[in-house]
Amino acid sequence: MNSEIAEQIQHKIDFKTKPMGALGLLEKLAFQIAHIQGTLTPALIKPHIIVFAASHGIAASGVSAYPPEVTAQMVLNFISGGAAINVFTKQNGIELLVVDAGVDFDFGKNEKLIDAKVAFGTRSFLTGPAMSAAECQECLRRGREIVAHVHATGCNVIGFGEMGIGNTSSAAVIMSKLLNVPLADCVGKGTGLNDGQLSAKLATLTQAMQNHGDTGANPLRVLQTFGGFEIAMICGAMLEAAERGMVVLVDGFIASVAYLCAFQMHADLSLHAVFCHESTEKGHGYLLRHLNAEPILHVGMRLGEGTGCAVAYPILQSAVAFLNEMASFESAGVSNKSL
Template sequence: MGREQELRAVISRVGGLDEAAAAAAAQRLDSLTKPPGSLGRLEDIVKQLAGITGQTLPSVERKAVVVMAGDHGVCEEGVSAFPQEVTPQMVANFLAGGAAVNVLARQAGAEIICVDIGMASPLEHPGLLQRNVRRGTANMAKGAAMTREEAVEAVLAGARIAEELAGKGVELLATGEMGIGNTTASAAVYAVLAGVPVEDAAGRGTGISDERLGHKIEVIARAIKQNEPDAADPLDVLAKVGGLEIAGLTGLILGAAAERKPIVIDGFISSAAALAAARLCPASAAYMIGSHQSHERGHSKLLEEIGLAPFLKLDMRLGEGTGAVLAFHLIEAAVRLQSEMATFESAGVTKG
């Protein structure tokens, strides 16, 4: 079986939500000691999770955030405030437990899976999942970031990780990433797939100046003109102007949907991957949960393009999966309410 055939097989496993389970969950929600619908979007979470899992009382006890790491050749163009060597340094920080996502994951009782899917420099560590497709992308301002075959391999690597984690009993997944320069690639992917102007897609990333933002916009526009990615072919877009961690997250989302596992989408980079996944498999969007609206310009419109409504707006722009892990608390609160609240009948409360 060819790699693209293998990917099509993953996509073919993504089915619709279990409407009967969602309806049963809604019925139980209405039986709880509260006015109907009074828990707002927490009730929506429960119904979505029921539809995904087929369980009226869904469980999210086992949680994991997958942090995909990759490097970007476009950093040669000076689009980031940080040098490329920060990527492996931060991955080492994740593995040592010292990054923001580690702190938040510990609080949420979630596991962190750190993946080398495209780092330019090899890093040996027993806790690092080695799935490197190539040692960083090429400079997309001068040619394709990677070959189509490499993009497909990265997507499949992400899908396999989702399958492996589901097999180990993980019930709720989240997307995370690390890669200096990846807001540049994400903005290019978003601009092409959604057909929006580069000026509306590109933001400040790690906090660049006005002058460097203007340069970043010019570099993205040049990369799109140079490569002519086909907006109707998400794999072509990922290969020409994307990143290995973006492709890996695309696969993680598709794999989660194929395994009927909910997946929480983090910030701008993760959302670009989610848009690619939704374009490859529209049914996969029903398995996604939006976490937060980041400070990055264009993120709110990108979420709208996918059909995701974020729960939080904290002006965060860190990435790593931090916003998604914060959303874990709300999701767990929702399922606890569904399973632990008394019903009108059991509490002896008169129903209105």
């Protein structure tokens, strides 16, 4: 961290016409964004949210309240403009991109959909690795490539959403393996399981972990064994965004697990990451506490799609606005505190 610019940013924040710290998390966000950009006058330019969608082989084992075909149906909803993420990105002036990372459906040619399909869904990790090592690397590469193209448009703030029936199962197992915590602390109700279905989900995922023996805690190997194409692409996308000096918006549970994988590959990602909300999915709060992350919102959301990023974005705008536009004690002729 450049200590000189950090001191200048903090001084500018502290000498605005307010008690020190009175804007709470806004002050931390203003500092983080300004420091990422290396300037006292940060700007959020051409914000984007990219939704990566993929099908999961584990979904056939009844780990979700919704059938696997909902993944493709929701992608069609995204590109027709009818989903929550469409509403919130439009509301807040955010560009939305939808990526087919590996959905079990042939969408044909559609200018509203980025075709990055690795395969028609992962294999079930109940019986074998979800993807091959080559497929996992290809996901990382394609995620990076998509972000590189977005960055070339001038974008400097980017969020990532996901769609994939069964992906809370992938995320829970990845989290359990990488943090070495009990699976029961990571598994939640996903899209809305009842208590009996949740118990069955936990039993299925426990069996899957046992079937693979000791995979270790290498993020690439764990991602390959239990991940989804969309989770792996988000991982690569986050790494690329950080390397290009962008602000990285982290959504809910699945996106946070993708972040965990990426963070364990390159810890500097943490300097760029803004955690947008804490979802009600069981493992998310545990994961955020492990990461010492302070989410912006606590509004009971658990939808995914990048919706937490879109809803939190105006808070980032407020943080940048006060830093750039609010008067200082000196410029406003206001007396600072005497003690």
